[in-house]
Amino acid sequence: MAELARTPRQIGSLVRRARKRRGWSQTQLGEKAGLRQETISLIETGNPATRLETILAVLAALDLEFRLAARSKGQPADIEALF
Amino acid sequence: MAELARTPRQIGSLVRRARKRRGWSQTQLGEKAGLRQETISLIETGNPATRLETILAVLAALDLEFRLAARSKGQPADIEALF
DNA sequence: TACAATTATAGGGCTTGACGCATATTTTCT
DNA sequence: AGAAAATATGCGTCAAGCCCTATAATTGTA
Numbered sequence: 327m328a329e330l331a332r333t334p335r336q337i338g339s340l341v342r343r344a345r346k347r348r349g350w351s352q353t354q355l356g357e358k359a360g361l362r363q364e365t366i367s368l369i370e371t372g373n374p375a376t377r378l379e380t381i382l383a384v385l386a387a388l389d390l391e392f393r394l395a396a397r398s399k400g401q402p403a404d405i406e407a408l409f
Numbered sequence: 410m411a412e413l414a415r416t417p418r419q420i421g422s423l424v425r426r427a428r429k430r431r432g433w434s435q436t437q438l439g440e441k442a443g444l445r446q447e448t449i450s451l452i453e454t455g456n457p458a459t460r461l462e463t464i465l466a467v468l469a470a471l472d473l474e475f476r477l478a479a480r481s482k483g484q485p486a487d488i489e490a491l492f
Numbered sequence: 493t494a495c496a497a498t499t500a501t502a503g504g505g506c507t508t509g510a511c512g513c514a515t516a517t518t519t520t521c522t
Numbered sequence: 523a524g525a526a527a528a529t530a531t532g533c534g535t536c537a538a539g540c541c542c543t544a545t546a547a548t549t550g551t552a
Contacts, residue, residue: 378458
């Protein structure tokens, strides 16, 4: 129900999966998040220097959110449900 | 067990709580994360333009991690355990 | 209250994000 | 294959991060 997001690349690929699952193009997601298609592209490819506010805007547009938790060695949580 | 982190300010205050719970100064956290004390200060006060890689480094130093999940209207999860 | 530690600010410097605009490349579909 | 859509790149511009060095302001404590 929650997916591990430790690196920019992990976050990027999760964003891409979530976007595709919704059937949106990068341009469409960009419009919803107030960003350009190029910016979405960079995020999805794992740009490590993306601004915090920028990814938060993308997550909001996807109706997703970050949760802060202790690092777990256990199961990475399920993927199916959301992406 | 997981704390909601939707805005830079929420993230900043959670970082601060986690750091203090560990009894570390900003300088100490900075050393562990490979960052300067000033940078930690900015993050904790909610700087929205912090780089993604930077907050991820801070979380790792605190042995925390982000998890990506669907936005929940429900309970914000418990605070006690980690911070 | 005075001292020590911690945290917040400031300026110069290099790097880079995101914008705007254009285009190349890749993928998708008929 | 060919056309259309989607995605990745490139360039100039402005704003800002984080570094480094200092220093002010705040907090905690003897």
